Amino acid sequence: MKAFYGDLKLGILGGGQLGRMLIQQAINYNVTIKVLDPDPEAPCRKLCDEFTAGSLGDYETVYNFGKTVDLLTIEIEKVNVDALEQLEKEGVVVYPQPRIIRLIQDKGLQKQFFKENDIPTADFQIISSIEQLKQSHIPFPYIQKLRRDGYDGKGVYKVTDEAALDKAFTAPSLVEKLIDFEKEIAVIVARNDNGEVKCFPMVEMEFNPEANLVEFLIAPSMLPFEIHQEAENIAKRIAESLKIVGLLAVEMFLDKHGRILVNELAPRPHNSGHQTIEGNTVSQFEQHLRAIFNQPLGNTDCLNNAIMVNVLGEAGYEGPAVYQGIEKILNKPGVYIHLYGKALTKPFRKMGHVTIVDADREKAIEKARFVQATLKVIA
Amino acid sequence: MKAFYGDLKLGILGGGQLGRMLIQQAINYNVTIKVLDPDPEAPCRKLCDEFTAGSLGDYETVYNFGKTVDLLTIEIEKVNVDALEQLEKEGVVVYPQPRIIRLIQDKGLQKQFFKENDIPTADFQIISSIEQLKQSHIPFPYIQKLRRDGYDGKGVYKVTDEAALDKAFTAPSLVEKLIDFEKEIAVIVARNDNGEVKCFPMVEMEFNPEANLVEFLIAPSMLPFEIHQEAENIAKRIAESLKIVGLLAVEMFLDKHGRILVNELAPRPHNSGHQTIEGNTVSQFEQHLRAIFNQPLGNTDCLNNAIMVNVLGEAGYEGPAVYQGIEKILNKPGVYIHLYGKALTKPFRKMGHVTIVDADREKAIEKARFVQATLKVIA
Numbered sequence: 001m002k003a004f005y006g007d008l009k010l011g012i013l014g015g016g017q018l019g020r021m022l023i024q025q026a027i028n029y030n031v032t033i034k035v036l037d038p039d040p041e042a043p044c045r046k047l048c049d050e051f052t053a054g055s056l057g058d059y060e061t062v063y064n065f066g067k068t069v070d071l072l073t074i075e076i077e078k079v080n081v082d083a084l085e086q087l088e089k090e091g092v093v094v095y096p097q098p099r100i101i102r103l104i105q106d107k108g109l110q111k112q113f114f115k116e117n118d119i120p121t122a123d124f125q126i127i128s129s130i131e132q133l134k135q136s137h138i139p140f141p142y143i144q145k146l147r148r149d150g151y152d153g154k155g156v157y158k159v160t161d162e163a164a165l166d167k168a169f170t171a172p173s174l175v176e177k178l179i180d181f182e183k184e185i186a187v188i189v190a191r192n193d194n195g196e197v198k199c200f201p202m203v204e205m206e207f208n209p210e211a212n213l214v215e216f217l218i219a220p221s222m223l224p225f226e227i228h229q230e231a232e233n234i235a236k237r238i239a240e241s242l243k244i245v246g247l248l249a250v251e252m253f254l255d256k257h258g259r260i261l262v263n264e265l266a267p268r269p270h271n272s273g274h275q276t277i278e279g280n281t282v283s284q285f286e287q288h289l290r291a292i293f294n295q296p297l298g299n300t301d302c303l304n305n306a307i308m309v310n311v312l313g314e315a316g317y318e319g320p321a322v323y324q325g326i327e328k329i330l331n332k333p334g335v336y337i338h339l340y341g342k343a344l345t346k347p348f349r350k351m352g353h354v355t356i357v358d359a360d361r362e363k364a365i366e367k368a369r370f371v372q373a374t375l376k377v378i379a
Numbered sequence: 380m381k382a383f384y385g386d387l388k389l390g391i392l393g394g395g396q397l398g399r400m401l402i403q404q405a406i407n408y409n410v411t412i413k414v415l416d417p418d419p420e421a422p423c424r425k426l427c428d429e430f431t432a433g434s435l436g437d438y439e440t441v442y443n444f445g446k447t448v449d450l451l452t453i454e455i456e457k458v459n460v461d462a463l464e465q466l467e468k469e470g471v472v473v474y475p476q477p478r479i480i481r482l483i484q485d486k487g488l489q490k491q492f493f494k495e496n497d498i499p500t501a502d503f504q505i506i507s508s509i510e511q512l513k514q515s516h517i518p519f520p521y522i523q524k525l526r527r528d529g530y531d532g533k534g535v536y537k538v539t540d541e542a543a544l545d546k547a548f549t550a551p552s553l554v555e556k557l558i559d560f561e562k563e564i565a566v567i568v569a570r571n572d573n574g575e576v577k578c579f580p581m582v583e584m585e586f587n588p589e590a591n592l593v594e595f596l597i598a599p600s601m602l603p604f605e606i607h608q609e610a611e612n613i614a615k616r617i618a619e620s621l622k623i624v625g626l627l628a629v630e631m632f633l634d635k636h637g638r639i640l641v642n643e644l645a646p647r648p649h650n651s652g653h654q655t656i657e658g659n660t661v662s663q664f665e666q667h668l669r670a671i672f673n674q675p676l677g678n679t680d681c682l683n684n685a686i687m688v689n690v691l692g693e694a695g696y697e698g699p700a701v702y703q704g705i706e707k708i709l710n711k712p713g714v715y716i717h718l719y720g721k722a723l724t725k726p727f728r729k730m731g732h733v734t735i736v737d738a739d740r741e742k743a744i745e746k747a748r749f750v751q752a753t754l755k756v757i758a
Contacts, residue, residue, distance in 0.1 A: 024403050027426065030718040046428045047406065281713060281736075290709065299712035303682060330669065333678035334660060339409040357660075 009034060011069030013056055015042030017340040017350065018075035018269045021277070023047045025285040029293070036065045043341040059083045066092050073246065073292055074268055077101050078149060095245040095292040096267040103242075104265050108147040108174050114262055117241045119234060121262045122253075123177045130170040143176045144168055179261060181253035183207075184214065185221060186272035187235035188249045190287045193294040197239050198287070199232040200280060200300045203272055206365075216368050217308040219275045222361070223254065230260055238265065247288045249273065271310070275355045278336050279306025305361045307368040311352035311375060313345035319379035321345035329371050334358050344379075351377045388413060390448030392435055394421030396719040396729065397454035397648045400656070402426045404664040408672070415444045422720040438462045445471050452625060452671050453647055456480050457528065474624040474671040475646040482621075483644050487526040487553050493641055496620045498613060500641045501632075502556045509549040522555045523547055558640060560632035562586075563593065564600060565651035566614040567628045569666045572673040576618055577666070578611040579659060579679045582651055585744075595747050596687040598654045601740070602633065609639055617644065626667045628652065650689070654734045657715050658685025683713075684740045686747040690731035690754060692724035698758035700724035708750050713737050723758075730756045 008031045012019045015037030023033055023044060033048040040053040050068075054061040056076065062083035066072050071093045072084070084098035103109045114121040126147075127133045133144070140162075146155035146169050159168055159175070184205040191197045204221035205214045221228065235250040242248070249270030251263040273284035282290075282298030290297050313321070320343060329335050339352040354371050358364035387410045391398045394416030402412055402423060412427040419432040429447075433440040435455065441462035445451050450472045451463070463477035482488050493500040505526075506512045512523070519541075525534035525548050537557070538547055563584040570576045583600035584593045600607065614629040621627070628649030630642040652663035661669075661677030669676055692700070699722060708714050718731040733750050737743035 020406065024406055027399065027403055027720070028715075028717045030720050033425075046412075047426055049425045295706055296710040298709075327674055330677075331675040336407075338407045341406070341409050 008032065008071060009069040011036070011066060011072040012044070012048075012075055013062065013065075013072065013079045014075035015039070015044035015048075015051065016075060017043055017338075017352075019044045020047060020340060021274070021283075021338070022073075022075060022269060022285045022288065025283060026289055029289065034065070034069055036062070041343060056080065063087060066094075071095065071292060073288070074101065077104055077267060081105065093292075096248075097243075097245065100242050100244050100267050104267055106147050107145050107150065107264065108172065110265060111174055111176075113241075117237070119238060119262050120260055122179050124174050127173050127175055129172070130165075130168060133168055133173070133175065134165055136175070138175055140164075141178050143178055144173050145176065147172045147174060179253050179255055181255050181261075182258075183221075183223065183254040184263075185223070185227075185231055185252050185254055185260070186217075186249060186270070187231050187252070188247055188270060188273045188276075188284055188287075189232075189235040189239045190247050190284075190291045190297055191239045191244050192291045192297060193245050196297050197236050198297040198300055199235050200273060200276060200284065200287075201302050202228045202231045203275070205272075215372070216310075217272055217275060218361075218365075219279055219306045219308070220302045227254065227258070227260070234260060234262060238262070245294075246291050247273075247284060271308075271350075271353075274338070274353050275306035275308040276300075277338075278355050278357050279303060304357045304359055305364045307356045307364050309354045309356070309368050309371050309375075310350055311339070311354060311377060313347050313349040313351055313377050313379075315347045317377070317379040318346045319344060321351060322378050324376040324378060325374035328374050329354065332356075332367050332370065334364075335367060335371065345377050387411065387450060388448040390415070390445060390451040391423070391427075391454055392441065392444075392451065392458045393454035394418070394423035394427075394430065395454060396422055396717075396731075398423045399426060399719060400653070400662075400717070401452075401454060401648060401664045401667065404662060405668055408668065413444070413448055415441070420722060435459065442466060445473075450474065450671060452667070453480065456483055456646060460484065472671075475627075476622075476624065479621050479623050479646050483646055485526050486524050486529065486643065487551065489644060490553055490555075492620075496616070498617060498641050499639055501558050503553050506552050506554055508551075509544075509547060512547055512552070512554065513544055515554070517554055519543075520557050522557055523552050524555065526551045526553060558632050558634055560634050560640075561637075562600075562602065562633040563642075564602070564606075564610055564631050564633055564639070565596075565628060565649070566610050566631070567626055567649060567652045567655075567663055567666075568611075568614040568618045569626050569663075569670045569676055570618045570623050571670045571676060572624050575676050576615050577676040577679055578614050579652060579655060579663065579666075580681050581607045581610045582654070584651075594751070595689075596651055596654060597740075597744075598658055598685045598687070599681045606633065606637070606639070613639060613641060617641070624673075625670050626652075626663060650729075650732075653717070653732050654685035654687040655679075656717075657734050657736050658682060683736045683738055684743045686735045686743050688733045688735070688747050688750050689729055690718070690733060690756060692726050692728040692730055692756050694726045696756070696758040697725045698723060700730060701757050703755040703757060704753035707753050708733065711735075711746050711749065713743075714746060714750065724756045 201220040580599040
C-alpha cells in the first residue's frame, strides 16, 4: 500500500455523519478522499476531493468507485460485499475486510460466530420462515431480529404472546431470549495490520425508565473495574478472532446477575464513540485512520468525564431544520456541538450530537440534562 | 445577521492552513463555507462548499466574492480593505472589522495606536524614505521594518552600522530600538459583538541560541504569574480599545528587565495558537467562530502541557513533498500531526505542525525534540 499521507486515495463507502467526522480528522493526513453515497445531499458531499452519488448496494457502482482508490473503508456496513471481495482480489486494500462485513451484515452468522468463539451472548435460535417460528414453541416473551438490514432499532420485534406472532417478521431471522438487563455498555476496540490492539475505556448508556429510552452515553463507565476488564477482554478477543483491521464497536448488555452478554458488532466508527473527540487522548476517528493506515494506535485514555447526547429531530416536525437553544447551551463551559449538515429534519432523525465534558461527573450529568431540555431541532 | 447555523454563508479570505483548520471546526456548525485564495491549489480548495481562485488584493475580486456571503472573515490580513469597507456599508458583516485590518496592515499605524493607547512597545520612529533614514542619525544597531507587507520575518532588517544602511529598505518603514529580549511570548484574545472578552493562557517560544531560531512553542508559559497577568491585561486592553470582533493574536517580548513590550498584532487565528486544538478546552478556531457568530466565548483553560512544533520544508529540497518519520512519531503517546495539504515543499515552507501533549512538562519537551529530529519534509 502507498504511504498513507501524500498521494494515497482513501475511499469511504457512505457519506453520513460518521464519514463527515472521519473526514474532519483525515484532513490532518493530506490523503485524497473520495466518498460514495446514494444521497446527493449527503453530509460529506462538500468535504471531500470527490463525491459520487450512487447505490452502496449495487455491485457495479461499488466496484467502479473502489477501482479509483488505493484504500477503501466504510461508515455503514450495508454495502455490496461481492464488489468489495472482487476489489480486494484486484489489489485494492479494503478495511475492514469484506469477509468481516459479510459476517456482521447477517445477525445469524454473527451469533454463530459468538457461539463458536465462546463469546458470551444471549441464547438464540435461527429461524428461516414465519412457519418455522410459529412451530418452534419458544417460551414468550422473546425478541425476534431480522438477520439482515436491521438498523437503529428497526428489524427488532418483541414477541410477547401467541397473538403477537401475527405481526412477526416473515424473513429469515433469529430469536433471542429476552434479557433482563441492568445496563447497556459498549467497548470500541481497534486493531491494525501489525496486530496491535487497543480498546477505548468502556462506556455505559444512561437509561430513562420513564421514557423507556437511552438518554445519553457516559464515558468512562462508573461500573466496577472487573466489569471494565471483562468487557475489554471480550472486545479484544473478538477483534483478534476476526483479525479485523479498523475499529470494531462491541455493544453489550450487563444483566441483573452481573454477566456480560454481547449484543452486536459494528466494524466502523460508532455512535457510542462520538464523545472520544473531546473526551479522550485520541478520538475513534483518529484511531480508525491509524488502524487502516497501519500506523501505531493512539493512546485511548479518557481526559475527563464525557457525556454524549444525540440531537434528534423533534417529534411532529419535518422539513428544513431549525435549531433552537444553541446559544444557551454554548454558554456552559465544556459543551461541544456537532451538527451533521443535514438540511431536512424528521422525527428522531440524528441531526447532530453534543458532548459535555466536566471533571465533576454530577455537573456533567446536570449539563447533559440541560442540553436535552434546551436544544431542539424543529422545522 | 442570520442565525449562524443552517443557512448562513461564511466567506473566508485566504485558503491556507489557517482557513483549513478553521473549516475543520466550522463543519460542526453546518454553515455554508466559501473561500477565496489566489492559489487554485490552496489547502482549502476541496474542503468548502465553494472555492474561488482570485486575488485577495484586487478590489473587484474581493467585493464580488463578499457579495455572495452573509459573514466575511480573514485568515490573512493582506486583503483589499477598500472592498471590505464597501461590503460593510452594503450590509455584509465583516469580522474583524475593516478599519482594524487597515490599522494592522500598516506597522506604522499599529505603533502609533500602541503609543496613543499606552500599550508598552519598543521606542520607534516613522521613516518615509531612505534619505530620511540616512539623515536621522539613530544610534546603531537598530531594526528597520517595512510598514506594509512584511510577513514571517520578511520586511525586517537589522541595521548594524553606517555601511549596513546601503542595504536598508527604501520604502516607508519604521525603525525600532533593538530589544535585548529574554523571551518571545504571545497571548491570543477573543472578543464577540456582545463585548465578551477572553484570553487563552500566555504561551512562550523556546529559543535555540545555537541555531538562533524559535525552536518550539510551549503552552502554558512557565513564567511567573505576574507576567501572565500583565500580558493578558495588555491583550484585553488592546482588544477592548479596538472593539475587535474575532481573534486577536498579540505577540510580545519580555525584556531582560522583566518588562513586556508588544511587538505586533494579528487579527485572526495565529501560529501561536495551534496547540489549543488538543491542549485547551476550546481551540482558537472554535473561539474565532464563536466570536464572529456572536456566541458565548468558550472556556480557554489548558487541559495539559502542550508543545507546538512547526513542520517546515527541509533546506535543500523543492518539489512534491515526501514526509519521513511519521510512523516513528505517532508511536509516542500524545503526539498529533496536522499536515496542511500542500503538494509542493520548499525550504522552510510551513507544511504542517505537530502538537505534543503530556502531563509531564519535561517529557513533553523531550518528545518535541524527538519530533524535530525525526519528522522531515523532503522532495
